[in-house]
Amino acid sequence: MKYKKLLSNCTSSGSDSSKAIVALLAGLAVGAVLGVLFAPSSGEETRGLIADKADDLKEDLKDKYQAVKDRVASGKNDLVDLKDSVVDKVKSKAQGLSDEFKAYKEDSLNAVKDASDDANDAVQNA
DSSP, X not given: OHHHHHHHHHTSTTSOHXXXXXXXXXXXXXXXXXXXXXXXSOHHHHHHHHHHHHHHHHHHHHHHHHHHHHHHHHHHHHHHHHHHHHHHHHHHHHXXXXXXXXXXXXXXXXXXXXXXHHHHHHHHXX
């Protein structure tokens, strides 16, 4: 019954609960392997069963890895598209501001030129 004390120590508030989870998973794995090894099957059948399960696990892991890889690639493409959209909007707004500034500058220069011409005409007529 020492395992109960060990589990209670691992799950106490002052201890890291990940130790208990790792211990539990390790115990389950060892129990499963021992259960298969002591099953009333021949060694060859048992080894074949273990190999088949290992292959299934490997394939599942490959599939999950590929799914995660695809999700990351999709997320990357979405971020690239978002970046391109934001850059296009910023460029468009900057171009609009530049055009407005050029028009304002031209209007201001024309107004100063007109005022200068009016003042010059007034001086010459006086």
